[in-house]
Amino acid sequence: MKIPESAINEINNRIEIAEVIGRYLQLRRAGSKYVGLCPFHNEKTPSFSVDPDRRFWYCFGCKQGGNVFQFLMKMEGMGFPEAVRKLAEEAGVEIKWEADNFKQDTAKQRYLQLLDRVCKYYSHILFETGEGAPGREYLLQRRISKSVAEKFRLGFAPLNIAPLLKVVHEAGFSDEELVNCGIFVKKERGVRELLSGRLIFPITDFQGRVVAMGGRILGNGLPKYINSPETEIYSKRCHLYGLNVARGPISRENKAIVVEGYLDVISMHQIGFDCCVASLGTALTTEQAKLLKRYATQVILAYDGDSAGAKAIIKGNDVLEEEGLQVTTVVWPEGEDPDSMAARGRQAVEEVLKAKIGIVKFVIQRQLKLTDTTTPEGKENLVKLVLPFIEKIQDPVRRDAYVRELAYYSGFAESKLALYLRRRKHKIDYHPFPEFKAHTRLLNTEEKLFSLCTAHPEWLEQVKKIISPSLIGDEYMRHWFEKLWLLDKQDGPISVTELLGEGASEDDCAKLTEIMAYDRLDSNFEDAIQLASNIRNENLKKSLDRIKYQMFAKMASGNMAEDDPLYLEYMNLQKILRG
Incomplete structure:
Protein backbone atom coordinates (compact mmCIF):
# COMPACT_ATOMS: atom_id res chain seq x y z
CA MET A 1 0.00 0.00 0.00
CA LYS A 2 1.20 3.46 -0.87
CA ILE A 3 -0.39 6.61 0.47
CA PRO A 4 0.51 9.72 -1.53
CA GLU A 5 3.00 11.82 0.42
CA SER A 6 1.14 14.95 -0.65
CA ALA A 7 -2.01 13.64 1.07
CA ILE A 8 -0.13 12.86 4.28
CA ASN A 9 1.37 16.36 4.36
CA GLU A 10 -1.97 18.00 3.62
CA ILE A 11 -3.66 16.12 6.47
CA ASN A 12 -0.79 17.00 8.78
CA ASN A 13 -1.05 20.70 7.88
CA ARG A 14 -4.83 20.83 8.36
CA ILE A 15 -4.98 18.96 11.66
CA GLU A 16 -4.14 20.76 14.90
CA ILE A 17 -2.03 18.20 16.75
CA ALA A 18 -2.59 19.78 20.17
CA GLU A 19 -6.35 19.63 19.66
CA VAL A 20 -6.24 15.95 18.70
CA ILE A 21 -3.96 14.96 21.59
CA GLY A 22 -6.01 17.15 23.94
CA ARG A 23 -8.94 14.78 23.44
CA TYR A 24 -6.97 12.06 25.18
CA LEU A 25 -5.19 13.93 27.97
CA GLN A 26 -5.21 17.29 29.68
CA LEU A 27 -2.69 19.72 28.22
CA ARG A 28 -1.68 23.12 29.49
CA ARG A 29 0.12 25.88 27.65
CA ALA A 30 3.82 26.29 28.47
CA GLY A 31 5.31 29.01 26.29
CA SER A 32 5.05 27.99 22.67
CA LYS A 33 4.31 24.36 23.58
CA TYR A 34 1.77 22.29 25.48
CA VAL A 35 2.67 19.91 28.30
CA GLY A 36 0.87 17.21 30.21
CA LEU A 37 1.14 13.81 31.88
CA CYS A 38 2.29 11.13 29.45
CA PRO A 39 -0.45 8.59 28.56
CA PHE A 40 2.14 5.92 27.76
CA HIS A 41 3.73 5.54 31.20
CA ASN A 42 2.82 6.35 34.79
CA GLU A 43 4.17 9.66 36.05
CA LYS A 44 3.26 12.42 38.48
CA THR A 45 5.43 15.15 36.97
CA PRO A 46 4.54 16.17 33.39
CA SER A 47 7.16 15.14 30.86
CA PHE A 48 4.96 14.96 27.76
CA SER A 49 5.40 17.87 25.33
CA VAL A 50 3.48 18.89 22.20
CA ASP A 51 5.01 21.29 19.68
CA PRO A 52 2.11 22.75 17.65
CA ASP A 53 4.44 24.63 15.27
CA ARG A 54 6.44 21.63 14.13
CA ARG A 55 3.51 19.30 14.77
CA PHE A 56 5.09 16.63 16.92
CA TRP A 57 4.91 15.22 20.44
CA TYR A 58 7.67 13.87 22.63
CA CYS A 59 7.89 12.42 26.14
CA PHE A 60 11.11 13.17 27.98
CA GLY A 61 10.26 10.42 30.46
CA CYS A 62 9.71 7.32 28.30
CA LYS A 63 11.61 8.72 25.27
CA GLN A 64 8.77 8.15 22.83
CA GLY A 65 7.63 10.63 20.22
CA GLY A 66 6.21 11.17 16.76
CA ASN A 67 3.62 13.05 14.75
CA VAL A 68 -0.16 13.02 15.05
CA PHE A 69 -0.40 9.76 13.10
CA GLN A 70 1.99 7.95 15.45
CA PHE A 71 0.06 9.28 18.46
CA LEU A 72 -3.21 7.82 17.18
CA MET A 73 -1.51 4.54 16.30
CA LYS A 74 -0.23 4.16 19.87
CA MET A 75 -3.39 5.37 21.61
CA GLU A 76 -5.86 3.44 19.46
CA GLY A 77 -3.75 0.42 18.55
CA MET A 78 -4.36 1.09 14.87
CA GLY A 79 -2.12 0.82 11.84
CA PHE A 80 -0.73 3.73 9.87
CA PRO A 81 -3.29 3.50 7.02
CA GLU A 82 -6.15 3.46 9.52
CA ALA A 83 -4.76 6.50 11.34
CA VAL A 84 -4.36 8.35 8.05
CA ARG A 85 -7.89 7.43 7.00
CA LYS A 86 -9.39 8.61 10.29
CA LEU A 87 -7.61 11.97 10.23
CA ALA A 88 -8.27 12.40 6.52
CA GLU A 89 -12.02 12.21 7.20
CA GLU A 90 -11.66 14.76 9.98
CA ALA A 91 -9.55 17.10 7.84
CA GLY A 92 -11.72 16.70 4.75
CA VAL A 93 -8.86 15.32 2.64
CA GLU A 94 -9.63 12.76 -0.05
CA ILE A 95 -7.03 10.00 -0.36
CA LYS A 96 -6.38 8.22 -3.63
CA TRP A 97 -4.57 5.03 -2.74
CA GLU A 98 -1.70 4.26 -5.07
CA ALA A 99 -1.83 0.46 -5.00
CA ASP A 100 -4.49 -1.77 -6.51
CA ASN A 101 -3.65 -4.71 -4.28
CA PHE A 102 -4.17 -2.90 -0.96
CA LYS A 103 -6.92 -4.45 1.10
CA GLN A 104 -8.39 -1.47 2.89
CA ASP A 105 -10.80 -3.45 5.02
CA THR A 106 -8.74 -5.11 7.72
CA ALA A 107 -10.36 -7.73 9.94
CA LYS A 108 -10.82 -5.16 12.70
CA GLN A 109 -12.50 -2.70 10.37
CA ARG A 110 -14.81 -5.39 9.05
CA TYR A 111 -15.85 -6.35 12.58
CA LEU A 112 -16.63 -2.71 13.36
CA GLN A 113 -18.63 -2.39 10.15
CA LEU A 114 -20.50 -5.61 10.89
CA LEU A 115 -21.39 -4.59 14.45
CA ASP A 116 -22.56 -1.19 13.22
CA ARG A 117 -24.83 -2.88 10.67
CA VAL A 118 -26.23 -5.28 13.29
CA CYS A 119 -26.78 -2.37 15.68
CA LYS A 120 -28.77 -0.49 13.04
CA TYR A 121 -30.86 -3.60 12.39
CA TYR A 122 -31.67 -4.05 16.10
CA SER A 123 -32.54 -0.36 16.37
CA HIS A 124 -34.87 -0.67 13.37
CA ILE A 125 -36.59 -3.63 15.02
CA LEU A 126 -37.06 -1.76 18.30
CA PHE A 127 -38.49 1.47 16.93
CA GLU A 128 -40.15 0.53 13.64
CA THR A 129 -41.55 -3.01 13.83
CA GLY A 130 -44.14 -4.98 15.75
CA GLU A 131 -41.44 -7.37 16.97
CA GLY A 132 -39.92 -4.48 18.93
CA ALA A 133 -43.12 -3.73 20.87
CA PRO A 134 -41.93 -5.48 24.10
CA GLY A 135 -38.81 -3.33 24.07
CA ARG A 136 -40.76 -0.11 23.50
CA GLU A 137 -43.15 -0.98 26.30
CA TYR A 138 -40.26 -1.67 28.67
CA LEU A 139 -38.62 1.69 27.87
CA LEU A 140 -41.94 3.41 28.48
CA GLN A 141 -42.24 1.76 31.89
CA ARG A 142 -38.71 2.93 32.75
CA ARG A 143 -39.52 6.48 31.59
CA ILE A 144 -36.77 6.40 28.96
CA SER A 145 -37.61 8.67 26.04
CA LYS A 146 -37.09 7.73 22.42
CA SER A 147 -34.49 10.49 22.01
CA VAL A 148 -32.37 9.12 24.88
CA ALA A 149 -32.82 5.55 23.64
CA GLU A 150 -31.62 6.66 20.20
CA LYS A 151 -28.73 8.56 21.79
CA PHE A 152 -27.48 5.23 23.21
CA ARG A 153 -28.49 3.34 20.03
CA LEU A 154 -30.70 0.88 21.92
CA GLY A 155 -32.29 -1.97 19.98
CA PHE A 156 -34.18 -5.21 20.24
CA ALA A 157 -33.04 -8.67 19.07
CA PRO A 158 -36.02 -10.67 17.76
CA LEU A 159 -36.30 -14.44 18.19
CA ASN A 160 -36.26 -15.00 14.45
CA ILE A 161 -32.66 -14.60 13.32
CA ALA A 162 -33.20 -15.39 9.63
CA PRO A 163 -33.80 -11.76 8.52
CA LEU A 164 -30.65 -10.57 10.29
CA LEU A 165 -28.57 -13.34 8.73
CA LYS A 166 -29.91 -12.36 5.32
CA VAL A 167 -28.96 -8.71 5.92
CA VAL A 168 -25.38 -9.46 6.97
CA HIS A 169 -24.84 -12.13 4.32
CA GLU A 170 -26.03 -9.81 1.56
CA ALA A 171 -23.59 -7.21 2.88
CA GLY A 172 -20.77 -9.70 2.35
CA PHE A 173 -20.19 -10.83 5.92
CA SER A 174 -19.80 -14.46 6.99
CA ASP A 175 -21.11 -16.53 9.90
CA GLU A 176 -17.53 -16.81 11.12
CA GLU A 177 -17.27 -13.03 11.37
CA LEU A 178 -20.55 -12.93 13.35
CA VAL A 179 -19.02 -15.38 15.82
CA ASN A 180 -15.73 -13.50 15.95
CA CYS A 181 -17.63 -10.31 16.81
CA GLY A 182 -19.10 -12.03 19.85
CA ILE A 183 -22.81 -11.65 19.05
CA PHE A 184 -23.37 -15.15 17.64
CA VAL A 185 -22.16 -18.55 18.81
CA LYS A 186 -21.41 -21.66 16.82
CA LYS A 187 -23.68 -24.68 16.88
CA GLU A 188 -23.49 -28.00 15.07
CA ARG A 189 -25.16 -26.55 12.01
CA GLY A 190 -24.78 -22.85 11.47
CA VAL A 191 -24.88 -20.25 14.23
CA ARG A 192 -27.11 -19.15 17.09
CA GLU A 193 -27.77 -15.58 18.15
CA LEU A 194 -26.45 -14.82 21.63
CA LEU A 195 -28.91 -12.05 22.54
CA SER A 196 -32.20 -13.01 20.89
CA GLY A 197 -35.36 -11.86 22.64
CA ARG A 198 -33.51 -9.18 24.60
CA LEU A 199 -33.27 -5.39 24.78
CA ILE A 200 -29.91 -4.50 23.25
CA PHE A 201 -27.37 -2.10 24.75
CA PRO A 202 -24.57 -1.43 22.22
CA ILE A 203 -21.19 -0.95 23.89
CA THR A 204 -19.06 1.58 22.03
CA ASP A 205 -15.54 2.89 22.28
CA PHE A 206 -15.06 6.55 23.13
CA GLN A 207 -15.39 7.43 19.43
CA GLY A 208 -18.85 5.88 19.25
CA ARG A 209 -17.88 2.75 17.29
CA VAL A 210 -19.82 -0.34 18.40
CA VAL A 211 -17.36 -2.90 19.79
CA ALA A 212 -19.68 -5.22 21.76
CA MET A 213 -23.28 -5.59 22.95
CA GLY A 214 -25.20 -6.41 26.09
CA GLY A 215 -28.74 -7.74 26.27
CA ARG A 216 -31.41 -7.62 29.01
CA ILE A 217 -34.20 -10.14 29.16
CA LEU A 218 -37.69 -8.64 29.30
CA GLY A 219 -39.81 -10.49 31.80
CA ASN A 220 -38.87 -13.53 33.86
CA GLY A 221 -35.81 -15.57 33.11
CA LEU A 222 -32.15 -15.91 33.85
CA PRO A 223 -29.61 -14.62 33.36
CA LYS A 224 -31.08 -11.13 33.43
CA TYR A 225 -28.14 -9.76 31.41
CA ILE A 226 -25.91 -11.38 28.81
CA ASN A 227 -22.86 -9.57 27.48
CA SER A 228 -20.91 -10.47 24.39
CA PRO A 229 -17.49 -11.94 25.22
CA GLU A 230 -14.13 -10.26 24.76
CA THR A 231 -12.99 -10.24 21.15
CA GLU A 232 -10.25 -8.88 18.95
CA ILE A 233 -11.87 -5.43 19.13
CA TYR A 234 -13.33 -5.51 22.65
CA SER A 235 -11.72 -5.77 26.06
CA LYS A 236 -14.09 -5.03 28.93
CA ARG A 237 -11.38 -3.45 31.08
CA CYS A 238 -10.57 -0.85 28.40
CA HIS A 239 -14.03 0.69 27.90
CA LEU A 240 -16.58 2.72 29.82
CA TYR A 241 -20.23 2.47 28.85
CA GLY A 242 -21.59 5.80 27.62
CA LEU A 243 -18.20 7.54 27.34
CA ASN A 244 -18.76 8.40 23.68
CA VAL A 245 -21.75 10.61 24.58
CA ALA A 246 -20.48 11.69 28.02
CA ARG A 247 -16.88 12.72 27.29
CA GLY A 248 -17.88 16.24 26.18
CA PRO A 249 -19.90 17.01 29.34
CA ILE A 250 -17.24 15.31 31.50
CA SER A 251 -14.56 17.55 30.03
CA ARG A 252 -16.67 20.72 30.40
CA GLU A 253 -17.65 19.96 34.00
CA ASN A 254 -14.26 18.43 34.89
CA LYS A 255 -16.02 15.56 36.62
CA ALA A 256 -17.38 12.11 35.85
CA ILE A 257 -20.10 10.19 37.66
CA VAL A 258 -19.38 6.45 37.55
CA VAL A 259 -22.20 3.94 38.06
CA GLU A 260 -22.51 0.18 37.59
CA GLY A 261 -24.90 -0.66 34.78
CA TYR A 262 -26.38 0.30 31.43
CA LEU A 263 -29.75 1.45 32.78
CA ASP A 264 -28.07 3.42 35.58
CA VAL A 265 -26.26 5.47 32.94
CA ILE A 266 -29.28 5.89 30.67
CA SER A 267 -31.57 6.89 33.54
CA MET A 268 -29.05 9.49 34.74
CA HIS A 269 -28.77 10.96 31.24
CA GLN A 270 -32.56 10.97 30.99
CA ILE A 271 -32.73 13.47 33.88
CA GLY A 272 -29.84 15.60 32.64
CA PHE A 273 -26.69 14.12 34.24
CA ASP A 274 -24.81 13.83 30.98
CA CYS A 275 -21.38 13.25 32.59
CA CYS A 276 -22.38 9.76 33.74
CA VAL A 277 -20.67 6.53 32.58
CA ALA A 278 -20.60 2.92 33.75
CA SER A 279 -17.62 0.71 34.49
CA LEU A 280 -19.24 -2.32 32.84
CA GLY A 281 -19.39 -4.12 36.16
CA THR A 282 -18.25 -3.14 39.61
CA ALA A 283 -14.47 -3.47 39.26
CA LEU A 284 -12.85 -0.30 37.96
CA THR A 285 -9.63 -0.99 36.09
CA THR A 286 -6.45 1.02 35.60
CA GLU A 287 -7.28 1.32 31.90
CA GLN A 288 -10.69 2.82 32.72
CA ALA A 289 -9.10 5.22 35.21
CA LYS A 290 -6.71 6.39 32.50
CA LEU A 291 -9.69 6.97 30.18
CA LEU A 292 -11.37 9.16 32.79
CA LYS A 293 -8.14 11.04 33.43
CA ARG A 294 -8.13 12.23 29.81
CA TYR A 295 -11.23 14.31 30.42
CA ALA A 296 -11.49 15.22 34.11
CA THR A 297 -9.70 15.39 37.45
CA GLN A 298 -12.73 14.61 39.62
CA VAL A 299 -14.65 11.33 39.82
CA ILE A 300 -17.82 10.62 41.78
CA LEU A 301 -18.35 6.91 42.47
CA ALA A 302 -22.09 6.28 42.54
CA TYR A 303 -22.29 2.51 42.79
CA ASP A 304 -25.22 0.68 44.33
CA GLY A 305 -25.61 0.89 48.11
CA ASP A 306 -25.27 -2.86 48.74
CA SER A 307 -22.22 -4.67 50.11
CA ALA A 308 -20.83 -5.39 46.64
CA GLY A 309 -21.15 -1.72 45.73
CA ALA A 310 -19.33 -0.63 48.91
CA LYS A 311 -16.43 -2.99 48.19
CA ALA A 312 -16.31 -1.72 44.59
CA ILE A 313 -16.12 1.87 45.82
CA ILE A 314 -13.14 1.06 48.05
CA LYS A 315 -11.31 -0.81 45.28
CA GLY A 316 -12.22 1.82 42.69
CA ASN A 317 -10.87 4.57 44.89
CA ASP A 318 -7.45 2.88 45.01
CA VAL A 319 -7.29 2.67 41.22
CA LEU A 320 -8.43 6.26 40.69
CA GLU A 321 -6.19 7.78 43.37
CA GLU A 322 -3.23 5.93 41.87
CA GLU A 323 -3.89 7.91 38.67
CA GLY A 324 -4.01 11.16 40.64
CA LEU A 325 -7.78 11.69 40.37
CA GLN A 326 -9.85 13.29 43.13
CA VAL A 327 -12.42 10.76 44.28
CA THR A 328 -15.68 11.21 46.17
CA THR A 329 -18.61 8.86 46.61
CA VAL A 330 -22.33 9.09 47.23
CA VAL A 331 -24.40 7.11 49.69
CA TRP A 332 -27.81 6.26 48.25
CA PRO A 333 -30.81 5.91 50.56
CA GLU A 334 -31.42 2.37 51.82
CA GLY A 335 -32.53 0.06 49.01
CA GLU A 336 -31.95 2.65 46.26
CA ASP A 337 -29.57 2.84 43.31
CA PRO A 338 -28.98 5.42 40.54
CA ASP A 339 -31.72 3.99 38.34
CA SER A 340 -34.40 3.92 41.05
CA MET A 341 -33.39 7.37 42.33
CA ALA A 342 -33.54 8.80 38.81
CA ALA A 343 -37.18 7.70 38.68
CA ARG A 344 -37.82 10.19 41.52
CA GLY A 345 -36.51 13.03 39.39
CA ARG A 346 -33.47 15.24 39.01
CA GLN A 347 -33.85 17.05 42.32
CA ALA A 348 -33.77 13.80 44.32
CA VAL A 349 -30.51 12.76 42.65
CA GLU A 350 -29.02 16.26 43.01
CA GLU A 351 -29.57 16.17 46.77
CA VAL A 352 -27.68 12.88 47.03
CA LEU A 353 -24.84 14.15 44.83
CA LYS A 354 -24.51 17.34 46.86
CA ALA A 355 -24.00 15.19 49.96
CA LYS A 356 -21.09 13.30 48.38
CA ILE A 357 -18.25 12.45 50.71
CA GLY A 358 -14.60 11.51 50.41
CA ILE A 359 -13.53 7.90 50.49
CA VAL A 360 -12.03 8.27 53.96
CA LYS A 361 -15.29 9.49 55.44
CA PHE A 362 -17.10 6.72 53.56
CA VAL A 363 -14.81 4.09 55.08
CA ILE A 364 -15.13 5.66 58.54
CA GLN A 365 -18.92 5.72 58.39
CA ARG A 366 -19.03 2.14 57.14
CA GLN A 367 -16.62 0.94 59.84
CA LEU A 368 -18.57 2.73 62.58
CA LYS A 369 -21.54 0.54 61.65
CA LEU A 370 -19.46 -2.65 61.75
CA THR A 371 -17.15 -2.05 64.72
CA ASP A 372 -17.60 -0.91 68.29
CA THR A 373 -15.25 2.09 68.33
CA THR A 374 -15.91 2.85 71.98
CA THR A 375 -13.30 0.25 72.92
CA PRO A 376 -9.53 0.74 72.53
CA GLU A 377 -9.41 -2.25 70.20
CA GLY A 378 -12.18 -0.79 68.04
CA LYS A 379 -10.41 2.57 67.83
CA GLU A 380 -7.17 0.86 66.88
CA ASN A 381 -8.91 -1.17 64.17
CA LEU A 382 -10.51 1.99 62.81
CA VAL A 383 -7.15 3.75 62.56
CA LYS A 384 -5.44 0.76 60.94
CA LEU A 385 -8.22 0.49 58.37
CA VAL A 386 -8.49 4.17 57.46
CA LEU A 387 -4.85 5.35 57.47
CA PRO A 388 -3.91 3.48 54.25
CA PHE A 389 -6.67 5.36 52.43
CA ILE A 390 -5.45 8.69 53.73
CA GLU A 391 -1.92 7.83 52.68
CA LYS A 392 -2.97 7.33 49.05
CA ILE A 393 -4.45 10.84 48.80
CA GLN A 394 -1.97 12.99 46.90
CA ASP A 395 -3.37 16.42 47.80
CA PRO A 396 -1.81 17.46 51.16
CA VAL A 397 -4.75 19.72 52.04
CA ARG A 398 -7.26 16.88 51.67
CA ARG A 399 -4.87 14.51 53.45
CA ASP A 400 -4.56 16.81 56.48
CA ALA A 401 -8.32 17.33 56.61
CA TYR A 402 -8.92 13.59 56.77
CA VAL A 403 -6.27 13.16 59.47
CA ARG A 404 -8.25 15.64 61.58
CA GLU A 405 -11.46 13.75 60.86
CA LEU A 406 -9.92 10.41 61.80
CA ALA A 407 -8.56 11.96 64.99
CA TYR A 408 -12.07 13.10 65.87
CA TYR A 409 -13.66 9.66 65.40
CA SER A 410 -10.81 7.58 66.85
CA GLY A 411 -9.83 9.76 69.77
CA PHE A 412 -6.15 9.58 68.75
CA ALA A 413 -4.18 12.83 68.78
CA GLU A 414 -3.97 14.42 65.34
CA SER A 415 -0.23 14.99 65.75
CA LYS A 416 0.37 11.29 66.44
CA LEU A 417 -1.62 10.21 63.40
CA ALA A 418 0.29 12.69 61.23
CA LEU A 419 3.60 11.43 62.63
CA TYR A 420 2.61 7.84 61.94
CA LEU A 421 1.81 8.74 58.36
CA ARG A 422 5.19 10.41 57.89
CA ARG A 423 7.02 7.42 59.27
CA ARG A 424 5.35 4.90 57.02
CA LYS A 425 7.82 3.34 54.66
CA HIS A 426 5.95 4.04 51.44
CA LYS A 427 4.77 7.59 51.97
CA ILE A 428 3.63 9.59 48.96
CA ASP A 429 5.49 12.68 47.83
CA TYR A 430 3.11 15.24 46.35
CA HIS A 431 3.77 18.28 44.24
CA PRO A 432 0.59 20.38 43.94
CA PHE A 433 1.87 22.26 40.92
CA PRO A 434 4.33 19.89 39.21
CA GLU A 435 6.87 21.50 36.96
CA PHE A 436 7.39 20.24 33.45
CA LYS A 437 10.28 17.75 33.35
CA ALA A 438 12.46 18.27 30.27
CA HIS A 439 15.25 15.99 29.13
CA THR A 440 18.76 16.37 30.42
CA ARG A 441 20.66 14.78 27.54
CA LEU A 442 22.87 17.39 25.91
CA LEU A 443 22.50 17.51 22.16
CA ASN A 444 25.65 17.68 20.09
CA GLY A 558 62.47 15.98 -0.31
CA ASN A 559 59.57 16.00 -2.78
CA MET A 560 57.74 19.10 -1.50
CA ALA A 561 57.71 22.19 -3.79
CA GLU A 562 56.17 25.62 -3.07
CA ASP A 563 53.54 25.09 -5.78
CA ASP A 564 52.70 21.57 -4.65
CA PRO A 565 48.86 21.10 -4.81
CA LEU A 566 48.92 19.56 -1.33
CA TYR A 567 50.66 22.62 0.10
CA LEU A 568 48.29 25.01 -1.73
CA GLU A 569 45.27 23.12 -0.42
CA TYR A 570 46.71 23.31 3.10
CA MET A 571 47.20 27.07 2.86
CA ASN A 572 43.72 27.57 1.42
CA LEU A 573 42.11 25.60 4.27
CA GLN A 574 44.11 27.63 6.79
CA LYS A 575 42.80 30.83 5.22
CA ILE A 576 39.20 29.60 5.38
CA LEU A 577 39.60 28.49 8.98
CA ARG A 578 40.92 31.92 9.97
CA GLY A 579 37.86 33.54 8.38
Missing part, protein backbone atom coordinates in the same frame (compact mmCIF):
# COMPACT_ATOMS: atom_id res chain seq x y z
CA THR A 445 26.38 20.48 17.63
CA GLU A 446 24.89 18.68 14.64
CA GLU A 447 21.67 17.85 16.49
CA LYS A 448 21.26 21.41 17.76
CA LEU A 449 21.72 22.86 14.27
CA PHE A 450 19.21 20.40 12.83
CA SER A 451 16.63 21.33 15.45
CA LEU A 452 17.11 25.07 14.85
CA CYS A 453 16.84 24.67 11.08
CA THR A 454 13.55 22.74 11.33
CA ALA A 455 12.19 25.51 13.56
CA HIS A 456 13.48 28.26 11.23
CA PRO A 457 13.77 26.97 7.64
CA GLU A 458 14.29 30.58 6.51
CA TRP A 459 17.82 30.29 7.95
CA LEU A 460 18.66 27.32 5.75
CA GLU A 461 19.74 29.40 2.75
CA GLN A 462 22.62 30.92 4.73
CA VAL A 463 23.44 27.68 6.54
CA LYS A 464 23.76 25.92 3.17
CA LYS A 465 26.45 28.42 2.16
CA ILE A 466 28.56 27.25 5.10
CA ILE A 467 28.07 23.47 5.16
CA SER A 468 26.64 20.59 3.16
CA PRO A 469 25.30 17.24 4.44
CA SER A 470 28.59 15.61 3.49
CA LEU A 471 30.26 17.52 6.35
CA ILE A 472 27.96 15.92 8.95
CA GLY A 473 30.06 13.38 10.81
CA ASP A 474 27.30 11.26 12.33
CA GLU A 475 25.87 8.93 9.67
CA TYR A 476 22.39 8.94 11.24
CA MET A 477 22.26 12.74 11.34
CA ARG A 478 23.68 12.99 7.81
CA HIS A 479 20.61 11.12 6.58
CA TRP A 480 18.26 13.67 8.17
CA PHE A 481 20.30 16.65 6.93
CA GLU A 482 20.06 15.24 3.41
CA LYS A 483 16.27 15.10 3.75
CA LEU A 484 16.23 18.59 5.22
CA TRP A 485 18.30 19.95 2.31
CA LEU A 486 15.74 18.56 -0.18
CA LEU A 487 12.81 20.37 1.43
CA ASP A 488 11.96 23.71 -0.11
CA LYS A 489 10.04 25.48 2.63
CA GLN A 490 10.20 29.03 3.93
CA ASP A 491 6.71 29.59 5.39
CA GLY A 492 6.81 28.29 8.93
CA PRO A 493 8.52 25.45 10.81
CA ILE A 494 9.18 22.08 9.21
CA SER A 495 7.03 19.34 10.74
CA VAL A 496 8.08 15.86 11.75
CA THR A 497 5.70 14.43 9.16
CA GLU A 498 7.45 16.25 6.31
CA LEU A 499 10.71 14.63 7.37
CA LEU A 500 9.51 11.17 8.34
CA GLY A 501 7.14 10.37 5.50
CA GLU A 502 5.33 7.04 5.52
CA GLY A 503 6.51 3.88 7.19
CA ALA A 504 8.97 5.42 9.64
CA SER A 505 10.02 3.14 12.49
CA GLU A 506 9.15 3.88 16.11
CA ASP A 507 12.86 4.25 16.79
CA ASP A 508 13.22 6.92 14.09
CA CYS A 509 10.15 8.75 15.41
CA ALA A 510 11.53 8.76 18.95
CA LYS A 511 15.05 9.83 17.97
CA LEU A 512 13.92 12.57 15.60
CA THR A 513 11.36 14.06 17.96
CA GLU A 514 13.86 14.01 20.83
CA ILE A 515 16.25 16.11 18.72
CA MET A 516 13.51 18.46 17.52
CA ALA A 517 12.26 18.92 21.09
CA TYR A 518 15.51 20.74 21.87
CA ASP A 519 14.61 23.96 23.71
CA ARG A 520 15.38 26.73 21.24
CA LEU A 521 13.71 29.68 23.02
CA ASP A 522 16.97 31.62 23.47
CA SER A 523 18.44 30.72 20.08
CA ASN A 524 18.67 33.10 17.14
CA PHE A 525 20.01 33.29 13.60
CA GLU A 526 23.56 34.02 14.81
CA ASP A 527 23.46 30.83 16.92
CA ALA A 528 22.57 28.76 13.85
CA ILE A 529 25.38 30.35 11.81
CA GLN A 530 27.84 29.74 14.64
CA LEU A 531 26.81 26.08 14.91
CA ALA A 532 27.20 25.62 11.16
CA SER A 533 30.60 27.32 11.29
CA ASN A 534 31.67 25.05 14.14
CA ILE A 535 30.76 21.98 12.10
CA ARG A 536 32.63 23.32 9.08
CA ASN A 537 35.66 24.26 11.15
CA GLU A 538 35.77 20.88 12.84
CA ASN A 539 35.86 19.25 9.42
CA LEU A 540 38.52 21.72 8.24
CA LYS A 541 40.71 20.85 11.22
CA LYS A 542 40.40 17.16 10.43
CA SER A 543 41.32 17.84 6.79
CA LEU A 544 44.27 20.00 7.87
CA ASP A 545 45.56 17.24 10.14
CA ARG A 546 45.29 14.74 7.30
CA ILE A 547 47.06 17.03 4.80
CA LYS A 548 49.70 17.99 7.35
CA TYR A 549 50.60 14.32 7.82
CA GLN A 550 50.89 13.87 4.04
CA MET A 551 52.98 17.04 3.73
CA PHE A 552 55.43 15.88 6.40
CA ALA A 553 55.87 12.63 4.52
CA LYS A 554 56.68 14.51 1.30
CA MET A 555 59.01 16.94 3.04
CA ALA A 556 60.91 14.06 4.63
CA SER A 557 61.50 12.57 1.20
